[in-house]
Amino acid sequence: MRQGWFLWRILGLGALSLSFCGCPGTSSPTADQATPAGPVEPLRLVVVDDPGLAEAVQRQWQARAEGALEVRRMTSEEICDPRRKRLAGDAVIYPSGLLGELAERGWISPLSDDVLDSSEFARRDIFDHLRQHEIKWGDQVYAAPLGSPPLMLVYRPDLLDKAGVKPPETWAQYLALSERLAKSADSLRGTPSDSGEWHPVAEPLAPGWASQVLLARAAVYARHRSYFASLFDLDSMEPLIASPPFVRALEELVAAAKYRSPRATEHLPADVWERLRSGQCAVGLTWPSNADTPTSAKTAGPASPIMLAAAELPASADVYDIGNGEWQRRDSAEDGHVTLLSVAGRLGSVVKGSGRAATAMSLLMRLTSAEWSREISPHSPATTLYRTSQLPGVKAWAGESFSADAAMAYAETVQRCFRRQLSLDSVRLPARSRYLAALDEAVHAALRGEHPASECLAAAADEWRKINQDLGIENQRRAYWRSLGKNPP
Structure with missing residues (x-):
């Protein structure tokens, strides 16, 4: 029988956590990159194919958080355009099926163990196949879920x-x-x-x-x-x-x-x-x-x-x-x-190369947390509950x-x-x-x-x-x- 037909067992996820983001095996940032004195630029969030979700995020951020958030709407066609060379933003929310496209282009960063092991992410609260598979690419976790x-x-x-x-x-x-x-x-x-x-x-x-x-x-x-x-x-x-x-x-x-x-x-x-x-x-x-x-x-x-x-x-x-x-x-x-x-669903990832990766990760942890999610996820027609x-x-x-x-x-x-x-x-x-x-x-x-x-x-x-x-x-x-x-x- 060919090697391609052998049974492969899914490896369990390792422990994961909140504060920082980065590639396993590399140093995770402990703070956002230093910026010159002066007005702080707004955090940039790209939301793909989901105007209702974009509005809900903007609304909840203004009501609950400090600091400016710029929400930019894009379509899958724009994101996947072969002529596009980079993704301008600090974080991105996108259809679950696009995880591979973004990861293979090198546009999103895997989440470090420290990020996903936090009480705010509460990984054991997330439904099994979501946390064990749908948010992964290879053996690394690349995204936080908003429901699938x-x-x-x-x-x-x-x-x-x-x-x-x-x-x-x-x-x-x-x-x-x-x-x-x-x-x-x-x-x-x-x-x-x-x-x-x-x-x-x-x-x-x-x-x-x-x-x-x-x-x-x-x-x-x-x-x-x-x-x-x-x-x-x-x-x-x-x-x-x-x-x-x-x-x-x-x-x-x-x-x-x-x-x-x-x-x-x-x-x-x-x-x-x-x-x-x-x-x-x-x-x-x-x-x-x-x-x-x-x-x-x-x-x-x-x-x-x-x-x-x-x-x-x-x-x-x-x-x-x-x-x-x-x-x-x-x-x-x-x-x-x-x-x-990955029929529909929405995932959130930190954009690779963002100068504000830690802040972007904090944003995603809040949006997908048990506390915030009920006011955000239901506004998308492509999501459902995803936590126990x-x-x-x-x-x-x-x-x-x-x-x-x-x-x-x-x-x-x-x-x-x-x-x-x-x-x-x-x-x-x-x-x-x-x-x-x-x-x-x-x-x-x-x-x-x-x-x-x-x-x-x-x-x-x-x-x-x-x-x-x-x-x-x-x-x-x-x-x-x-x-x-x-x-x-």
């Missing part, structure tokens, strides 16, 4: 009860549930508050998201306990995206198309969330968001909201053994669930569409997702957007019926090979190892 929501089945308990069904435990059950809801559509769409277009299920299949829905569906088939890598061969960087587990997932995604809106390929997770809240579907792949409601106004209005609940994505007792080229039954000790990481201590305050993220009991159940489900034995990364490599765009096109082509799922994914694999060649196969191979939390051989 896994895709979930959000549903209307009243409609499922009326149809006499429960949330599905497998993707085959999901398809059967969709069919049953479709047959009962006349009675279900007539419930109070329902109006306009109605479909049994909703999935976010817009560009940038069709690929991630496919990965979330395929994770339970592709992630084998004996193999650390699922998207590429660890030695050759040969794409595995056209292998049987991904083909099966795409075929199942296509089979459910008739139960979704014909405009599903335009829907983002936020659109699916709104369809659920407006009574236009019974089940949706998304996560709760309260970002459109300021903290001071998070109270129920005169009209009763449609009540929702959430469940983990379906599991699978079948898994594909890529080394032997055959399907297997999972071990009896496995529950068949696999969490897709946040469970009692989950309504800040879930909002009024969840009862107190349903909100707590959601919080516990998120925590459970990040404790799962097995997980699969969404693409975290440099050129992430190009990889996802190629996979988006494969999903859309299959939905249009242009080719069988296997051929659509073969075309995506061809494009992934081209991306590897454009960026350098060896460069991407080393980056892939680091994305898995390992230093490349």
Whole structure:
């Protein structure tokens, strides 16, 4: 068996802490670099793809802290522009999937042990996969988290009860549930508050998201306990995206198309969330968001909201053994669930070369702390709770569409997702957007019926090979190892 298929175990994180920042093995700054006498320049924070979060940070900093903070908004496209040579700022908050891009360009600094071992960071309070993997690149921690929501089945308990069904435990059950809801559509769409277009299920299949829905569906088939890598061969960087587990997932995604809106390929997770809240579907792949409601106004209005609940994505007792080229039954000790990481989420890092690294780190520690986070993280539509201590305050993220009991159940489900034995990364490599765009096109082509799922994914694999060649196969191979939390051989 090739070296690339050997089982790799995740190394535990070492102790981490607060006061300073710097690369392990180098001296960490004990103070910001000296500056000439005169007016102190404001601390510079770059916030990527998240205007709501940028506003919340600015607001909380002005209310709670001393000193000036300059918040600059940027987009992923601007950050990832190959012509860009540096990142002007002291700290940056960005989508979780961009960690590899920033780390490989040398634009962010790893956090020292002293920084992460502080009581303010409280690393043991952070959900497991977040602190053990998603904030790491190679074996170093590069970021502080502001929340990373896994895709979930959000549903209307009243409609499922009326149809006499429960949330599905497998993707085959999901398809059967969709069919049953479709047959009962006349009675279900007539419930109070329902109006306009109605479909049994909703999935976010817009560009940038069709690929991630496919990965979330395929994770339970592709992630084998004996193999650390699922998207590429660890030695050759040969794409595995056209292998049987991904083909099966795409075929199942296509089979459910008739139960979704014909405009599903335009829907983002936020659109699916709104369809659920407006009574236009019974089940949706998304996560709760309260970002459109300021903290001071998070109270129920005169009209009763449609009540929702959430469940983990379906599991699978079948898994594909890529080394032997055959399907297997999972071990009896496995529950068949696999969490897709870095779907959305926000991370904060210190910009490498900042003359105010210690102050920038202090900023990030405050923003991501248990004390400040409830007033900041919920204002982003791309976050959710990420600390055990946040469970009692989950309504800040879930909002009024969840009862107190349903909100707590959601919080516990998120925590459970990040404790799962097995997980699969969404693409975290440099050129992430190009990889996802190629996979988006494969999903859309299959939905249009242009080719069988296997051929659509073969075309995506061809494009992934081209991306590897454009960026350098060896460069991407080393980056892939680091994305898995390992230093490349």
